[in-house]
Amino acid sequence: MSGSNFVDYVKIYCRAGNGGAGSAHLRREKFIPKGGPDGGNGGRGGHVILKGNSQMWTLLHLRYKRHIFAGNGEGGGAQQSTGADGADVIVEVPLGTIARKENSEEILFEITDHGDEKILAKGGRGGMGNTHFKSSTNQTPRYAQPGESGLEETFILELKILADVGLVGFPNAGKSTLLSVVSAAKPKIADYPFTTLVPNLGIVAYRDDRSFVMADIPGIIEGAHEGKGLGIRFLRHIERNSILLFIVPSDSNNIKAEYEILVNELKMYNPELLDKKRLLGISKSDLIDEELKQEIRKDLPDISRVFFSSVTGDGINALKDMIWKILTNF
Numbered sequence: 001m002s003g004s005n006f007v008d009y010v011k012i013y014c015r016a017g018n019g020g021a022g023s024a025h026l027r028r029e030k031f032i033p034k035g036g037p038d039g040g041n042g043g044r045g046g047h048v049i050l051k052g053n054s055q056m057w058t059l060l061h062l063r064y065k066r067h068i069f070a071g072n073g074e075g076g077g078a079q080q081s082t083g084a085d086g087a088d089v090i091v092e093v094p095l096g097t098i099a100r101k102e103n104s105e106e107i108l109f110e111i112t113d114h115g116d117e118k119i120l121a122k123g124g125r126g127g128m129g130n131t132h133f134k135s136s137t138n139q140t141p142r143y144a145q146p147g148e149s150g151l152e153e154t155f156i157l158e159l160k161i162l163a164d165v166g167l168v169g170f171p172n173a174g175k176s177t178l179l180s181v182v183s184a185a186k187p188k189i190a191d192y193p194f195t196t197l198v199p200n201l202g203i204v205a206y207r208d209d210r211s212f213v214m215a216d217i218p219g220i221i222e223g224a225h226e227g228k229g230l231g232i233r234f235l236r237h238i239e240r241n242s243i244l245l246f247i248v249p250s251d252s253n254n255i256k257a258e259y260e261i262l263v264n265e266l267k268m269y270n271p272e273l274l275d276k277k278r279l280l281g282i283s284k285s286d287l288i289d290e291e292l293k294q295e296i297r298k299d300l301p302d303i304s305r306v307f308f309s310s311v312t313g314d315g316i317n318a319l320k321d322m323i324w325k326i327l328t329n330f
Contacts, residue, residue: 007060008159008199008237011102013067014121017045017086019147020073022127026140027078037130037141040077045123045150046070046086050157054114056094057201059159070121073147076129086123086150096162096240102154112162120155124148158236161199163215165323166241168262171218173247174283176200177310179216182320199237206324215241239270243277243326249284250296250307259301277326280305281319286312 020042027035048070071087098110099120109118127145134141167175183202200216217237238244246262248255259280266273280301285293286309293307304322308315 007058007063008161010059010062010157011066011154012062012157013152013154014048015067015069015152016048016121016123016150017070017072018150019043019045019124019126020075020083020086021146022129022132022144023076023078024130024142024144025076025078026130026142034140036139037134038078038080039129039131039144040079040081040083041129041132042076042126042145042147043073043083043085044126045073045147046088047119047123048121049088049090050097050099050111050118050120051090051092052095052097052111052114052116053092054095056092058094059097059157062091062093062157070123070150072150073123073126075147076126076144080129080131083126085126088123090117091120093157094159096160098158098160100156100158102156108155110160121151121153124150160240161201161215161237162213162240163201164212164241164327165204165214165243165245166238167214167216167247168238168244168266169247170258170262173249174310175216175247178247178281178283178308179214181310181313182316183214204320204323206320210324212323212327214245238266238273241276243279243323244273245279245281245323247281247283250282250288250293251284255282255296256299256301278303279319279322279326282307283310285309285315 022042023039025037025039027038029035048068068089068091070089073086074083076083093111095112095114099108100106101108111118125148127147130141130144133143167179169175179200179202182204199218202214202216203211204214205211215237246259248258252258263274280303282296282305285307306315306319306322308319310316
């Protein structure tokens with residue numbers, strides 16, 4: 001998932017189809033000059049529908065398709081024939097996509113399951129034909145209902161990545177390196193901050209052909225909830241992770257302080273994030289010896305933690321075991 005191909009925010013203009021007009025037809029046949037009303041109903045206007053697709057990871061396909069129009073319903077006909085419904089437009093989106101109207105923070109719905117379909121813009125109803133208006137006092141109505149207009153609206157689609165484990169840490173903490181070691185993902189890795197500019201997903205193989213999904217979230221800095229650094233653009237991806245794995249390098253000046261800063265940023269963005277299960281991974285443990293590890297352990301926060309090295313592989317299996325134990329004990 002390269003940076004240029006990852007799109008998690010798009011604005012689209014949708015126009016659902018108009019409903020077809022009802023028919024005001026009067027039956028006229030040989031030997032039946034006054035057969036009465038027989039106009040049919042108009043067809044429904046087409047909907048714009050979002051559909052979940054588990055094989056998609058980005059909203060890139062909508063970046064250059066900002067206008068989506070559904071088909072109009074056809075008018076009713078004679079002999080009480082109903083007009084055809086307008087063609088629906090189905091837009092496939094990755095799981096974790098939320099929809100809301102432009103200039104509104106209210107979430108209309110979220111797509112979380114493969115094949116899940118939700119109507120984004122509803123087509124107009126078809127008008128009723130004149131047969132519906134026939135009565136004892138009005139036996140030959142010469143009017144029918146027009147079709148309703150379909151919804152026209154600009155919507156915002158946002159992607160919140162769905163993953164079992166979200167990696168949280170400062171830039172250059174070793175998150176991308178860990179993901180590259182435990183999965184087939186190939187995130188950009190370099191020895192400078194903000195190497196990761198987009199989230200990366202990887203499927204981590206576990207024992208007995210089991211697996212879980214890990215997401216590398218771009219690095220957080222102090223003040224991220226206020227828009228500093230990469231800001232809150234990627235904090236929302238953490239909302240859809242089952243477990244938060246905090247990564248702090250072993251050569252940090254104060255591991256506990258860094259962890260508390262990260263926790264505070266999540267709290268300031270969304271306090272509910274603190275209800276998620278948490279793990280602390282001390283990366284780059286190949287840089288320190290066992291004696292120093294013992295000293296560091298004395299001042300670590302009171303949560304499950306593990307020392308690991310993505311370079312030597314030390315502690316990686318222990319980390320996987322801890323993650324799997326939490327995932328299966330929810």
